[in-house]
Amino acid sequence: MKRTKIQNSDRELSVEKKKAILEGAMKEFLAQGYAAASMDRIATAAGVSKATVYSHFQDKENLFSALVEQLVQKKFQNIFGCMDSQAFQGEPTIVLRQLATNMLNMAHCDEQFLNFMRLVIGESGRFPVLAQAFISNVEKSAFAKLCHYLASRHELVLSDVEVTARIFIGTLVHFIIIQYMLHGGDILPMERDRLIDNLIKLICDRSKDRESW
Amino acid sequence: MKRTKIQNSDRELSVEKKKAILEGAMKEFLAQGYAAASMDRIATAAGVSKATVYSHFQDKENLFSALVEQLVQKKFQNIFGCMDSQAFQGEPTIVLRQLATNMLNMAHCDEQFLNFMRLVIGESGRFPVLAQAFISNVEKSAFAKLCHYLASRHELVLSDVEVTARIFIGTLVHFIIIQYMLHGGDILPMERDRLIDNLIKLICDRSKDRESW
DNA sequence: GTCTATAGGCGGATAGAC
DNA sequence: GTCTATCCGCCTATAGAC
Known part of the structure; x- marks a missing residue:
């Protein structure tokens, strides 16, 4: 029971870091473009180390692809604004x-x-x-x-x-x-x-x- | 007379190098985008040294601006194609x-x-x-x-x-x-x-x- | 004007401790 | 999983010879 709790909390922590990385990546890529974006700045913006970024995403291209796919599926899906x-x-x-x-x-x-x-x-x-x-x-x-x-x-x-x-x-x-x-x-x-x-x-x-x- | 000839030929050479630099810059910037473009590759594509590029254009931003302004005024001015x-x-x-x-x-x-x-x-x-x-x-x-x-x-x-x-x-x-x-x-x-x-x-x-x- | 050589920094990516 | 410390390469830009 105790181990499960710890595992869950570890996993939840990891999931939250992944979210934070994607948020940091969004700010950086939207502001700088792909090539000028810096993995250092993404890590700093996310509040994690650069190694953590690379443990969640294979490389810069991979992170960029994951971010854009998330944005087209969630944040910017509705081109008509907030219309139901x-x-x-x-x-x-x-x-x-x-x-x-x-x-x-x-x-x-x-x-x-x-x-x-x-x-x-x-x-x-x-x-x-x-x-x-x-x-x-x-x-x-x-x-x-x-x-x-x-x-x-x-x-x-x-x-x-x-x-x-x-x-x-x-x-x-x-x-x-x-x-x-x-x-x-x-x-x-x-x-x-x-x-x-x-x-x-x-x-x-x-x-x-x-x-x- | 002789000096004038040499001066002219020098100047024409310089002008041609400038053209070559802009052509190399066009290939590089159009292929890679601004941030991923490399001044080294632009110099190589133009057939000149990197120092020559910097003697004609203050820096990368300056070269990029000059290129885009040239392209909108000459190469891509006519959006309707070749219509008179x-x-x-x-x-x-x-x-x-x-x-x-x-x-x-x-x-x-x-x-x-x-x-x-x-x-x-x-x-x-x-x-x-x-x-x-x-x-x-x-x-x-x-x-x-x-x-x-x-x-x-x-x-x-x-x-x-x-x-x-x-x-x-x-x-x-x-x-x-x-x-x-x-x-x-x-x-x-x-x-x-x-x-x-x-x-x-x-x-x-x-x-x-x-x-x- | 043009070159070669190089400075100086920041980039992406990783090794190894915890 | 996460960190610190580091590798190594390529980047922009320049110094100095010719």
Whole structure:
């Protein structure tokens, strides 16, 4: 009994150190990028020694892969922000505006998310598998949800649901990249609501309702 | 006279070495990213000694900045590929299809361009000025050309020309990022022509012509 | 201007005590 | 499992000869 307790507490301690290492790694990799990140600084940030880091993760690449896979599965999975499936009910003009607003709000406020996108895109040539993990866990689920919603609203007359979803998300992601990631707000100014209004107008204006105009 | 000749030939030699250094730096930075790039390898690739590199450029950051600024002004300025201003004449469905096809072809075939985008986006947090140089020289000119064209075609009924241009370019750039940069072709499959067809349909289908349908 | 040679530091990774 | 101490290589940047 006593031995079990000690084993458990040891294991729990070890598990917590692993968590701490991943947290330290997140700070370091998001701030410095992969190559410039230092295993020394990760260990310090985690409050453990460098040898402990290497006892939990084989090497730097391994730690980086584990971190990114954790982030795409947990922290940054929901590209639409904090929306549950209940938010995907109601009129297109309202639901789509809410989706767009949430996406842009999240990207605008969450500097960590911007750094995460920078990291995934910047390393996608050297870590193609991690880029694909991002697609599978972040983009694909958002895309599927939006497609499902668009297909369920029969008042929308869409020539191609999947392409429409790509246009919607693509326009917003490109906006996020230009305005927030690449600091282009002053060079190519565009009001957030002006973009959203006209994007929604373009998608919804061919609804069956307008036959009664 | 003789001295002048020697001075000229010396200067020309120096200028050529500078070019060679920038070419070597391009290969190295595009392949490795900023932090993992090595000044040793840049010197070797350029066929000069490391000291010569440092005599032409203050330090690594300086060389990187000079390279990126050169690339946005020369090599990667035209996001629409090899299209001259003459290509911006004719019917929207034809011109826009040509533009989209050129953009996607260029991104699909030119691995250097993909690596350049990865580099600019990946380093945009630590080199914001270079990201802005990219916006000013690449995105802004493409955007301006497209806006100018869209505004000139009065048969198009667009609620907002600038937003329409953003939707067009944003959809295509997002497609390039997902399919080509992040290797998502197998995870979120989408035929190139299917995207282009329906994107153009969405933009052009409200043209005045359809009143005669 | 260009080279060779080298300084000086920080990088990733490990050995061995506890 | 975790630590301290250390190895060794590659990094950026420079000194000094030509």
